[in-house]
Amino acid sequence: MxxxxxxxxxxxxxxxxxxxxxxxxxxxxxxxxxxSARFGRLYSALLLFNxxxxxxxxxxxxxxxxxxxxxxxxxxxxxRLTLRLVALFVVLSVVPVSVVYYFSxxxxxxxxxxxxxxxxxxxxxxxxxxxxASLDLRMRETLxxxxxxxxxxxxxxxxxxxxxxxxxxxxxxxxxLMLMEGAGRIVATASEDASIVPDRPDEAILEQVRQGxxxxxxxxxxxxxxxxxxxxxxxxxxxxxxEQRVLQALFPVSDRFNTLAESVEAAYxxxxxxxxxxxxxxxxxxxxxxxxxxxxxLTALWTAVESARRLVAPVRDLAEGTLAVSKxxxxxxxxxxxxxxxxxxxxxxxQMTRNLSYARDQATRSQRLLERQRAYLETVLSSLSSxxxxxxxxxxxxxxxxxxxxxxxxxxxxxxxxSPDDVAATRPYLEPFCExxxxxxxxxxxxxxxxxxxxxxxGRQVLMCRGSSLTDDRxxxxxxxxxxxxxxxxxxxxxAAWGEVARRMAHEIKNPLTPIQLAAERIRHKYVGHVxxxxxxxxxxxxxxIIQQVKALKEMVDAFNExxxxxxxxxxPVDLNALVSEVMFLYRDNPGSIxxxxxxDPNVPMVNxxxxxxxxxxxxxxxxxxxxxxxxxxxELRVRTRYLEHEGNPCVEIAIEDNGxxxxxxxxxxxxxxxxxxxxxxxxxxxxxVKKIVEEHGxxxxxxxxxxxxARVVIQLPYGETHRTEDAAAALEPPRATLVxx
Amino acid sequence: MLTCLSVLSAPTVTLMxxxxxxxxxxxxxxxxxxxxxxETRLDGEVYSLNADLEYALGSEPLEALxxxxxxVFELQxxxxxxxxxxxxxTLASLRQRYRFKFLSLTQRYLVTNLxxxxxxxxxxxxxxxxxxxxxxxxxxxxxxLLDPREAYLVRMRVILDIESLPAPLRLLAYLSSQWRIxxxxxxxxx
Numbered sequence: 057m058x059x060x061x062x063x064x065x066x067x068x069x070x071x072x073x074x075x076x077x078x079x080x081x082x083x084x085x086x087x088x089x090x091x092s093a094r095f096g097r098l099y100s101a102l103l104l105f106n107x108x109x110x111x112x113x114x115x116x117x118x119x120x121x122x123x124x125x126x127x128x129x130x131x132x133x134x135x136r137l138t139l140r141l142v143a144l145f146v147v148l149s150v151v152p153v154s155v156v157y158y159f160s161x162x163x164x165x166x167x168x169x170x171x172x173x174x175x176x177x178x179x180x181x182x183x184x185x186x187x188x189a190s191l192d193l194r195m196r197e198t199l200x201x202x203x204x205x206x207x208x209x210x211x212x213x214x215x216x217x218x219x220x221x222x223x224x225x226x227x228x229x230x231x232x233l234m235l236m237e238g239a240g241r242i243v244a245t246a247s248e249d250a251s252i253v254p255d256r257p258d259e260a261i262l263e264q265v266r267q268g269x270x271x272x273x274x275x276x277x278x279x280x281x282x283x284x285x286x287x288x289x290x291x292x293x294x295x296x297x298x299e300q301r302v303l304q305a306l307f308p309v310s311d312r313f314n315t316l317a318e319s320v321e322a323a324y325x326x327x328x329x330x331x332x333x334x335x336x337x338x339x340x341x342x343x344x345x346x347x348x349x350x351x352x353x354l355t356a357l358w359t360a361v362e363s364a365r366r367l368v369a370p371v372r373d374l375a376e377g378t379l380a381v382s383k384x385x386x387x388x389x390x391x392x393x394x395x396x397x398x399x400x401x402x403x404x405x406x407q408m409t410r411n412l413s414y415a416r417d418q419a420t421r422s423q424r425l426l427e428r429q430r431a432y433l434e435t436v437l438s439s440l441s442s443x444x445x446x447x448x449x450x451x452x453x454x455x456x457x458x459x460x461x462x463x464x465x466x467x468x469x470x471x472x473x474x475s476p477d478d479v480a481a482t483r484p485y486l487e488p489f490c491e492x493x494x495x496x497x498x499x500x501x502x503x504x505x506x507x508x509x510x511x512x513x514x515g516r517q518v519l520m521c522r523g524s525s526l527t528d529d530r531x532x533x534x535x536x537x538x539x540x541x542x543x544x545x546x547x548x549x550x551x552a553a554w555g556e557v558a559r560r561m562a563h564e565i566k567n568p569l570t571p572i573q574l575a576a577e578r579i580r581h582k583y584v585g586h587v588x589x590x591x592x593x594x595x596x597x598x599x600x601x602i603i604q605q606v607k608a609l610k611e612m613v614d615a616f617n618e619x620x621x622x623x624x625x626x627x628x629p630v631d632l633n634a635l636v637s638e639v640m641f642l643y644r645d646n647p648g649s650i651x652x653x654x655x656x657d658p659n660v661p662m663v664n665x666x667x668x669x670x671x672x673x674x675x676x677x678x679x680x681x682x683x684x685x686x687x688x689x690x691x692e693l694r695v696r697t698r699y700l701e702h703e704g705n706p707c708v709e710i711a712i713e714d715n716g717x718x719x720x721x722x723x724x725x726x727x728x729x730x731x732x733x734x735x736x737x738x739x740x741x742x743x744x745x746v747k748k749i750v751e752e753h754g755x756x757x758x759x760x761x762x763x764x765x766x767a768r769v770v771i772q773l774p775y776g777e778t779h780r781t782e783d784a785a786a787a788l789e790p791p792r793a794t795l796v797x798x
Numbered sequence: 799m800l801t802c803l804s805v806l807s808a809p810t811v812t813l814m815x816x817x818x819x820x821x822x823x824x825x826x827x828x829x830x831x832x833x834x835x836x837e838t839r840l841d842g843e844v845y846s847l848n849a850d851l852e853y854a855l856g857s858e859p860l861e862a863l864x865x866x867x868x869x870v871f872e873l874q875x876x877x878x879x880x881x882x883x884x885x886x887x888t889l890a891s892l893r894q895r896y897r898f899k900f901l902s903l904t905q906r907y908l909v910t911n912l913x914x915x916x917x918x919x920x921x922x923x924x925x926x927x928x929x930x931x932x933x934x935x936x937x938x939x940x941x942x943l944l945d946p947r948e949a950y951l952v953r954m955r956v957i958l959d960i961e962s963l964p965a966p967l968r969l970l971a972y973l974s975s976q977w978r979i980x981x982x983x984x985x986x987x988x
Contacts (some may be wrong), residue, residue, distance in 0.1 A: 088965050096859035100972070187903060274904050276919045282904070321903040325866035329964065330900065332865035336966040343969070 063695060066364060071116065075355040078109045082351065086344045106347050113354040120361045133379070134372025138364045145360030150353065157349050164341050172331055180327050184319045191274055191309070191317065195284050196360070198307040199272045201228045203285040206303045209235065209290050214243055221246035231283065232306040235290075238266050243301065257287050257304055265289050265302050274309075282309040282317060370398045377405055386413035441521075446526070448537045451475050451497050454534060463519070463541045464489070485510055485705060489519060493537055496523050507542070511705070511756050511772065518543045547751060554730070558613075558620030566613045568607045576602035619730065619741045625752055629662040632708055632773075633697055639674040640695055643682070650682055655696040661774050663708050665753055673749045676742045677712045677769055684716035684767060691715065692764075699775070707755075707772045715766040719759055727759045743769075829856030829976050831871070831956045833984040834931075838938065838952050845939045845988065849873060851931035851956055856976035859958070862967065863923070868899040870962035871913070871930060877939055878951045886951065890939050895959070896930055902970060950988040956981045 075585065081102050089101040124142065127135035205224045212220045221233045225246040232255065235243040240262055255278070261271045264287075271287040284307040309317070330337070370393040377388040386409050390402045434457075437444050443460030447453050453471045461468035464486060471479060476490035476497075489508045496504045505522040523537040525532060527642060576634040580599035584592050633656040644652045685691040691714070719727055728747035731740035743759075746769070750757040755773040762768035836849035853871075855863075861922040863869055873894035878886040895912040906919040907926035920926040944950060960971045971977035 100968055102959060103969060184903060275906055276901065276904065276908055276917050278917055279915065280917075317903055321901065324902050329866045332862060333964055335964045336970050340966040340969065368876065603978065 133375035141364035217244035398592040554620040573606040650691040659699040681714040713768040799948040858976040870959040953985040
């Protein structure tokens with residue numbers, strides 16, 4: 057900025073110096089125009105200098121103006137205002153200067169014209185005539201004197217001529233006398249200064265004199281002043297001279313006459329010269345005046361542009377600064393131009409940008425802090441194994457952590473900014489989950505917890521969901537739902553519970569059974585022969601009953617044990633259709649007159665399953681059905697396999713349907729729980745084991761009423777890339793020891 | 799050409815110079831100054847110049863003259879030594895200036911040699927111009943200043959000196975062909 061100021065200052069000084077030089081040289085030129093002795097010779101050089109100076113000034117001003125217009129076209133900040141100010145300055149300077157110029161030109165024309173006056177001209181003419189008249193008198197006198205000399209020279213022999221001439225010259229006061237023959241040959245001369253070259257009259261004069269005329273003329277001397285030349289013929293008085301002779305006398309004009317005549321002539325010449333040069337003189341003055349005008353105007357223009365630029369500079373800086381601030385650059389610090397109002401404005405602007413910059417930095421720091429916290433929260437959330445969803449108050453999903461996507465089997469972004477209904481529409485298997493959330497949102501409870509069961513690509517999933525409303529001082533802002541995949545946990549808990557029951561039963565029930573049986577057998581053996589026949593029969597029946605019942609109890613406990621202690625799954629690819637056909641074949645030839653119909657879907661693929669457990673599953677189901685249909689004449693068992701898409705996930709379905717009495721309507725949901733049975737016989741574990749096997753395979757099972765009125769059990773086993781592997785199945789085994797310890 | 803000239807005898811060269819100048823001086827009506835002929839002669843120990851010039855003035859200078867404006871003619875004479883590869887070296891340079899003026903009192907034309915201040919007056923303009931165009935025995939150079947083994951060239955021209963005119967007339971004179979009078983350079987060997 058200092059450099060800019062310095063260059064601007066030097067530019068200003070340069071132009072002012074140029075202007076001063078131009079003005080000085082124009083003044084000298086104006087002096088020179090009047091042909092002054094001092095500067096007359098410099099006129100052309102001055103004219104050239106001024107022209108070049110003006111050209112430079114024009115170039116500088118023109119460049120400035122061009123730059124200004126270019127800036128105006130480019131819509132540079134401040135250019136418009138600068139141009140307006142320049143226009144104002146120029147108008148302010150051009151108008152008065154033009155008026156002055158106009159009147160100056162008028163005055164110049166009239167002033168120069170007024171130098172010339174008819175009376176002065178006449179007076180000068182008269183003065184010249186007067187000079188001539190007075191000189192004429194002198195000339196006549198010299199003519200008379202010369203004629204007298206000529207008469208005295210008559211008959212003077214050439215030998216004496218020089219002597220006579222010298223005498224006559226001294227007598228009559230002539231400068232020089234010369235005696236010539238008519239042809240022009242000099243006979244004798246008499247001169248004050250002998251060294252002077254003979255000044256012969258020219259041939260025309262001689263011719264005139266030869267004809268008997270006299271010649272008298274005034275002419276400038278060889279060195280200075282005026283001389284009178286008189287040439288007269290000498291009369292032919294003597295016979296010894298054959299040729300006519302001529303006498304020339306040169307007379308000086310007195311100094312006083314000379315001075316006056318020169319003065320008059322100089323004045324006259326000067327006046328005539330001035331009159332002749334009137335036109336060029338006017339032109340010259342006009343040129344000088346125009347140059348002065350041009351120099352003044354150009355300097356004014358330059359000054360106008362420069363002043364306007366300086367004046368506008370802070371405003372332009374402010375405009376640019378404001379623009380920068382509006383674009384978010386708060387580091388603008390403008391140079392303070394002066395101590396005036398503009399300077400105050402600029403200082404205020406600087407203060408403002410400082411404050412803004414500080415505020416922006418603060419905001420950035422806070423935002424960064426917030427982002428760090430947010431990132432930290434995100435990290436925490438993403439490292440959680442629980443799925444976390446947050447929703448806006450209108451139910452649309454706002455955030456979801458990685459675990460949420462993983463548990464629900466969707467890409468996380470797919471969930472964002474959508475309502476649960478929307479999600480359920482594209483992912484039908486998520487419907488129970490979404491419906492659960494929707495329901496609780498609708499109910500508007502501040503906190504809730506509930507399980508949801510899904511059947512997705514990963515098979516059956518039990519989700520434990522807990523929801524909570526988010527509120528602040530403004531009220532409800534959203535909801536958060538945290539959910540865990542507790543499928544394995546539930547399974548494990550159940551297994552643990554049943555395992556504990558089985559252990560207790562074995563311990564508490566099965567252990568006493570053997571002594572009871574033994575005791576009963578012992579009583580029978582020991583006392584049946586010692587009592588009477590009637591009593592013996594009673595004893596036999598009673599002990600028999602005890603033994604039978606104990607055996608039945610043992611069987612029941614064993615069956616339960618079997619249920620509780622299911623062995624590890626051995627998953628192998630199993631052809632379900634073949635397995636079903638094989639098992640059903642056993643029952644087809646059974647004498648129970650049951651019609652077994654197998655409807656196998658050829659599209660059913662190989663599934664990963666434990667064939668032994670699956671066989672058990674089928675046996676249990678068939679057994680359950682046959683027991684239910686016991687006593688019916690037209691018993692029919694239908695087994696159907698299907699390969700289908702269950703809510704977008706491929707699965708294999710096995711349906712077993714009988715035409716028995718069907719499930720009681722109040723126990724359809726409980727039929728798979730242990731010891732829920734409507735039959736007089738049975739352990740009550742048949743369907744429970746079936747359900748357990750299905751769940752071990754990650755499948756779903758449901759009981760429903762068949763169209764024929766009988767019972768219908770539908771099993772869906774997942775199929776796809778995500779089948780449970782053996783390891784996964786092993787993981788299903790509950791951490792028994794731990795749970796038992798609890 | 800110039801070196802050839804130097805071996806020729808002096809009278810022959812002089813004759814050739816007159817002829818050449820006479821050929822180049824073509825008659826024209828425009829205001830001009832022509833060098834009709836010029837020669838240098840060795841007069842004792844001094845080279846002197848004889849030249850004949852022809853002045854033809856236009857109406858503007860004549861009108862100015864009649865109105866008392868003096869006109870200065872400048873005779874520029876240079877003695878040069880031709881050099882190979884380099885431009886000619888100027889050994890001597892002479893400016894002979896003549897002022898030509900009409901005197902209103904005596905109604906005569908005055909020619910003043912500004913170098914010697916010698917004045918000659920004439921009844922008519924033609925006489926004065928004839929006087930101006932008749933240059934005889936103008937000493938230009940001492941022979942002692944020259945190397946007799948070298949060949950030298952003399953060149954001459956006449957111009958009307960605009961800078962001697964009154965200031966108001968100068969700009970006009972520079973712009974008018976009537977005033978920009980200058981003869982061609984006439985060159986011959988010394």
